[in-house]
Amino acid sequence: MSIVELKGIYTAYEGGEKAVIKDLSLRVERGEYVVIGGPNSAGKTTLLESINGLIKITHGSASVCGLNVSSQADEVRRRVGYVIQNFYFDPFTPFTVEQVVMMGRFGRLGLMNRPGRADYDAAQRAISLVGIEDLAHKTIGTCSGGQQQKAMIAHNIAKEPEVMMLDEPFSNLDFVAREYLQGVFKRMVRTGVPILMVAHAFDGLPDIPIHLVVMNQGRISYDRNCRAEEVEGIIRKECGVSENARVADRK
Amino acid sequence: MLEWLIENNVVCHALEAMIFASIACSILGVIISRMRLSSIGFTMSHAAFAGAALGMFLGANTQMAAIAFSMAVAALIGPVSDKAKMAADATLGVLFAMSMAVAIFLISYMEYMGKGLSASSLLFGDVVSLYREEIYALAAVCGLTIIFVLAFYKEISALMFNMKIAEAAGVRVKLVYYILLFIIALSVALSLNIVGGLLIFVLLVTPASIAGQFCFNVRSMFIVAPTVALFVSAFGVWAGFEFTLPVAPLVALLLTGVFALSVMLSFKRRINTKIH
Numbered sequence: 001m002s003i004v005e006l007k008g009i010y011t012a013y014e015g016g017e018k019a020v021i022k023d024l025s026l027r028v029e030r031g032e033y034v035v036i037g038g039p040n041s042a043g044k045t046t047l048l049e050s051i052n053g054l055i056k057i058t059h060g061s062a063s064v065c066g067l068n069v070s071s072q073a074d075e076v077r078r079r080v081g082y083v084i085q086n087f088y089f090d091p092f093t094p095f096t097v098e099q100v101v102m103m104g105r106f107g108r109l110g111l112m113n114r115p116g117r118a119d120y121d122a123a124q125r126a127i128s129l130v131g132i133e134d135l136a137h138k139t140i141g142t143c144s145g146g147q148q149q150k151a152m153i154a155h156n157i158a159k160e161p162e163v164m165m166l167d168e169p170f171s172n173l174d175f176v177a178r179e180y181l182q183g184v185f186k187r188m189v190r191t192g193v194p195i196l197m198v199a200h201a202f203d204g205l206p207d208i209p210i211h212l213v214v215m216n217q218g219r220i221s222y223d224r225n226c227r228a229e230e231v232e233g234i235i236r237k238e239c240g241v242s243e244n245a246r247v248a249d250r251k
Numbered sequence: 252m253l254e255w256l257i258e259n260n261v262v263c264h265a266l267e268a269m270i271f272a273s274i275a276c277s278i279l280g281v282i283i284s285r286m287r288l289s290s291i292g293f294t295m296s297h298a299a300f301a302g303a304a305l306g307m308f309l310g311a312n313t314q315m316a317a318i319a320f321s322m323a324v325a326a327l328i329g330p331v332s333d334k335a336k337m338a339a340d341a342t343l344g345v346l347f348a349m350s351m352a353v354a355i356f357l358i359s360y361m362e363y364m365g366k367g368l369s370a371s372s373l374l375f376g377d378v379v380s381l382y383r384e385e386i387y388a389l390a391a392v393c394g395l396t397i398i399f400v401l402a403f404y405k406e407i408s409a410l411m412f413n414m415k416i417a418e419a420a421g422v423r424v425k426l427v428y429y430i431l432l433f434i435i436a437l438s439v440a441l442s443l444n445i446v447g448g449l450l451i452f453v454l455l456v457t458p459a460s461i462a463g464q465f466c467f468n469v470r471s472m473f474i475v476a477p478t479v480a481l482f483v484s485a486f487g488v489w490a491g492f493e494f495t496l497p498v499a500p501l502v503a504l505l506l507t508g509v510f511a512l513s514v515m516l517s518f519k520r521r522i523n524t525k526i527h
């Protein structure tokens with residue numbers, strides 16, 4: 001069975017007039033590097049949040065790591081890493097980067113259990129893997145935007161997830177950090193952990209087969225493997241085509 | 252409990268009650284002010300107030316009625332804000348207005364019927380006429396609050412950091428959030444007789460804000476806030492009885508004074524002008 005398996009799912013926001021995701025099916029296997037592209041408001045973030053159950057699906061079935069997302073959402077979220085697209089931490093947030101990274105372990109630890117040796121080790125490993133040792137004791141709200149983004153990535157690496165989802169994780173990162181972290185994700189993929197990455201810029205993609213998913217208006221319009229250097233061209237074509245189709249529709 | 256220290260029974264009870272109420276409320280205050288949910292304090296205290304008015308109206312035990320009513324409101328806050336996808340703040344505002352309407356309606360009605368009742372002890376608190384049982388109940392709630400924070404420390408800190416990130420990490424946010432609401436309801440309802448509906452807010456918010464001026468981490472906030480609250484309220488009780496001043500407002504003013512002082516002294520707000 002695929003590690004992520006969506007069959008004909010629909011997702012709607014409360015008060016929304018239409019479903020944001022419509023009749024969408026997707027399979028992701030272990031060890032795949034999935035790039036999710038598409039224009040703004042195509043439903044990329046909504047897709048990720050349907051996979052880990054932060055948003056309820058209204059129809060269809062979703063299973064992740066063999067669990068039913070609708071009925072076992074907490075358990076799914078314990079196993080799926082998710083770097084969110086937008087966050088804001090005010091300067092007085094009373095948590096250090098180290099504590100925030102540690103919080104990645106909290107879900108899988110379960111209620112009331114305290115972090116132990118293994119959890120501290122995992123957090124330290126994640127911090128040094130992402131290269132933010134010097135920030136460990138800085139409060140998160142006083143870090144720069146890129147530093148905060150790195151902290152959130154480390155938070156999810158410390159979680160040791162079975163699936164890693166990232167929503168534009170590089171939007172604030174310089175090119176050195178981007179290339180370095182792409183290397184980290186490539187190694188995660190090698191160990192079997194699939195990556196689902198929403199992105200708008202594709203420089204520095206690892207030179208491994210890419211499972212490219214292009215979204216358009218809540219649907220998947222392209223879902224095939226390709227090479228890293230083809231990604232941008234395909235997305236341009238897919239989005240351009242649908243733009244033409246929309247113009248044609250209106251006529 | 253403190254009879255060995257203070258001979259006068261009334262003073263002793265007042266001191267005990269004030270200490271337990273201020274410890275419980277200030278600990279909860281650290282959580283809710285970080286979560287930007289301070290208006291829970293408003294809502295709960297008025298819910299307790301409305302419950303007490305209802306109890307008087309029905310000739311029932313006011314304390315029990317206050318607890319029941321604020322529990323009911325606590326049970327509404329979570330689902331209503333879930334369902335309506337409103338900011339919790341808006342839900343709290345609506346429930347606050349509803350509680351106030353119930354309370355004023357009942358009090359006015361009773362006055363109109365000539366059954367005039369004194370709501371002043373509910374509004375302003377009354378530290379001199381406390382029952383032993385009330386103090387035990389407060390002690391129990393104070394203990395419950397401390398146990399809650401210790402047992403769920405990791406979940407609570409994740410919630411205080413960021414609800415969405417906590418949820419994505421797989422923390423059982425809803426469960427902890429609901430327990431939090433119930434403990435707040437309980438503490439506020441039990442503190443109503445002591446500090447009154449209007450001043451509970453001070454105990455919830457001010458010690459947490461004082462701690463926020465000096466503390467860089469959550470653990471120290473959980474220690475500083477109740478410690479400050481404890482000393483200020485103990486001093487307030489002593490000064491109140493010594494100089495025959497109303498205790499609860501005095502404690503409120505003292506806490507506000509300490510807050511003002513801490514804002515002035517806070518090194519967190521200082522900018523180092525020697526850096527070039």
Ligand SMILES: Nc1ncnc2c1ncn2[C@@H]1O[C@H](COP(=O)(O)OP(=O)(O)OP(=O)(O)O)[C@@H](O)[C@H]1O
Pocket residue numbers: 013014016020039040041042043044045046047085
């Ligand atoms: N909380 C919400 N309530 C109602 N509608 C929403 C909400 N969040 C998103 N939407 C709508 O859902 C649609 C898809 O949004 P989504 O955030 O998934 O897009 P996206 O592909 O991630 O876009 P971007 O590239 O800008 O991040 C949009 O039309 C948006 O208006």
Ligand SMILES: [Mg+2]
Pocket residue numbers: 044045046085167
């Ligand atoms: Mg998005």
